[in-house]
Amino acid sequence: MCTFQRLLISIAVLTLLVCGSAHASGNAFVANEKVCKAPTHTQLEWLDASTWGPFSEYVRVCSISSPKRPPLLLLISVWADLYYSDKPSGTETVAMPKPLLFTPKGKQVGELPVNFPTDPPSELVLFFADWRKGFPYEIRLCVASPAASGDQVLSPLRYVPAAQRYQQAAEEGGSAPSGGCRGR
Numbered sequence: 681m682c683t684f685q686r687l688l689i690s691i692a693v694l695t696l697l698v699c700g701s702a703h704a705s706g707n708a709f710v711a712n713e714k715v716c717k718a719p720t721h722t723q724l725e726w727l728d729a730s731t732w733g734p735f736s737e738y739v740r741v742c743s744i745s746s747p748k749r750p751p752l753l754l755l756i757s758v759w760a761d762l763y764y765s766d767k768p769s770g771t772e773t774v775a776m777p778k779p780l781l782f783t784p785k786g787k788q789v790g791e792l793p794v795n796f797p798t799d800p801p802s803e804l805v806l807f808f809a810d811w812r813k814g815f816p817y818e819i820r821l822c823v824a825s826p827a828a829s830g831d832q833v834l835s836p837l838r839y840v841p842a843a844q845r846y847q848q849a850a851e852e853g854g855s856a857p858s859g860g861c862r863g864r
Contacts, residue, residue: 716742749814790846822861
């Protein structure tokens with residue numbers, strides 16, 4: 681990873697840390713130090729040690745909740761910016777485990793298709809929607825990318841009560857609206 685890419689990642693992370701909210705109601709979910717913290721020992725035990733172990737110090741747990749409610753969903757991911765900031769310049773890119781969604785009691789209820797908050801040089805922007813009793817039944821996904829292809833909307837994840845899991849919708853993704861991932 682080149683120095684320029686690291687600089688872009690650092691700027692993106694600083695932006696995320698400075699502005700943001702703990703919940704989403706049509707706005708993009710923004711990961712920040714208020715809602716995303718290092719995992720507890722118990723939360724690390726929920727993860728497959730053979731896959732997540734090498735990244736354990738770079739894992740963060742984000743609490744997802746509607747306004748004035750305790751979190752009903754946790755997003756656990758490896759923060760690529762933290763991982764690469766700890767490595768020498770020119771470190772080869774590594775495959776990281778996909779982010780996982782859990783209940784606060786540790787039941788896995790889904791997985792995101794790409795890393796969150798970043799998968800250099802792209803950033804995954806999440807929109808939590810269709811809130812019912814403080815729980816989001818839909819997660820809209822948009823990959824903000826500086827590449828020539830631009831931002832891409834992915835098929836949303838929808839909570840299926842019978843399966844007690846989020847599943848990727850069958851509909852196709854597509855190009856982001858004219859305002860990009862954050863301009864919805």
